[in-house]
Amino acid sequence: MTSASRQARGAASSPSGDGAAPRPAVPNLLGPSFDGVTPVLQPTPPPPPAVRIDGVSKRFGDGPLVLDDVALDIAPGEFVCLLGASGCGKSTLLNLIAGLDRPTSGSIQTPAEGSSVMFQESALMPWLTARKNVELALRLRGVPRGERREKALALLDTVNLADAAEKRPHELSGGMRQRVALARALAQDRPVLLMDEPFAALDAITRDLLHEELERVWRATGRTIVFVTHNVREAARLGQRVVLLSSRPGKVAGEWRIAQTVGRRIESPEVAALSVEITEQLRKEIRRNAA
Ligand SMILES: Nc1ncnc2c1ncn2[C@@H]1O[C@H](COP(=O)(O)OP(=O)(O)OP(=O)(O)O)[C@@H](O)[C@H]1O
Numbered sequence: 150m151t152s153a154s155r156q157a158r159g160a161a162s163s164p165s166g167d168g169a170a171p172r173p174a175v176p177n178l179l180g181p182s183f184d185g186v187t188p189v190l191q192p193t194p195p196p197p198p199a200v201r202i203d204g205v206s207k208r209f210g211d212g213p214l215v216l217d218d219v220a221l222d223i224a225p226g227e228f229v230c231l232l233g234a235s236g237c238g239k240s241t242l243l244n245l246i247a248g249l250d251r252p253t254s255g256s257i258q259t260p261a262e263g264s265s266v267m268f269q270e271s272a273l274m275p276w277l278t279a280r281k282n283v284e285l286a287l288r289l290r291g292v293p294r295g296e297r298r299e300k301a302l303a304l305l306d307t308v309n310l311a312d313a314a315e316k317r318p319h320e321l322s323g324g325m326r327q328r329v330a331l332a333r334a335l336a337q338d339r340p341v342l343l344m345d346e347p348f349a350a351l352d353a354i355t356r357d358l359l360h361e362e363l364e365r366v367w368r369a370t371g372r373t374i375v376f377v378t379h380n381v382r383e384a385a386r387l388g389q390r391v392v393l394l395s396s397r398p399g400k401v402a403g404e405w406r407i408a409q410t411v412g413r414r415i416e417s418p419e420v421a422a423l424s425v426e427i428t429e430q431l432r433k434e435i436r437r438n439a440a
Pocket residue numbers: 209212215233234235236237238239240241242379
């Protein structure tokens with residue numbers, strides 16, 4: 150036995166000696182090993198999920214069931230794409246996570262600090278410049294007046310829009326407006342970012358650019374992102390996990406985890422291969438519903 154391992158075993162197992170001050174309780178991170186001598190670090194338990202969706206069902210009034218027993222745990226810092234055909238309940242589920250509506254049954258746990266939401270339309274204040282739009286979110290968060298300008302400019306820089314800070318929304322392209330909306334969502338400084346088809350109205354090239362920017366922002370900020378889309382390629386390009394919802398009612402119909410996300414592009418062969426697989430499953434779901 151090495152002296153280091155002896156020390157480690159001693160530290161982990163022996164009580165304090167006679168007369169010594171009682172030791173503070175420390176978690177025992179060492180477990181028994183195969184040879185009973187060499188200490189083994191016990192695996193650390195996974196962190197609690199950032200978002201826990203537990204048996205959630207939703208019905209509007211006495212209408213049909215829109216979501217049926219949806220269960221999903223989303224880890225802190227995870228990037229999850231929620232994919233499904235139009236009308237399957239993606240926005241309904243996102244609104245429930247955002248706390249904008251309540252489930253009919255089941256429960257949703259989110260961080261106490263809440264979440265920020267970004268929609269397909271940027272919904273910027275048309276009379277305010279890009280910077281002032283971001284400053285407004287900072288003000289609502291309680292950031293002191295003297296710090297807002299600098300913080301807003303830093304956030305606009307994060308989304309590559311520093312040069313357009315003094316422009317009003319009508320002077321910006323659709324892609325630029327969505328960048329301001331992203332900066333505004335980041336200004337709210339919530340751990341969870343919920344995005345409902347934020348790039349659906351953009352052309353393919355702009356969307357591609359924004360995918361890169363969102364990925365960079367995600368890596369830099371460590372936000373938990375739930376990104377709703379009905380675009381299979383977009384989901385396969387962006388997510389660490391793609392969750393497919395079936396239609397009428399919306400249920401989790403499939404899940405794909407993507408181990409290697411660095412360097413992915415919309416035209417990457419692995420994105421294409423995954424898209425084929427997901428599309429096949431999506432078609433099955435649509436056929437099943439049509440039957
Ligand atoms: N407030 C509401 N009142 C009544 N029905 C609603 C309400 N919101 C959504 N629905 C219904 O719930 C179902 C799911 O709608 P939802 O907007 O969640 O779909 P979606 O998957 O986001 O579709 P899309 O891809 O077209 O945005 C639809 O049938 C819709 O009509």
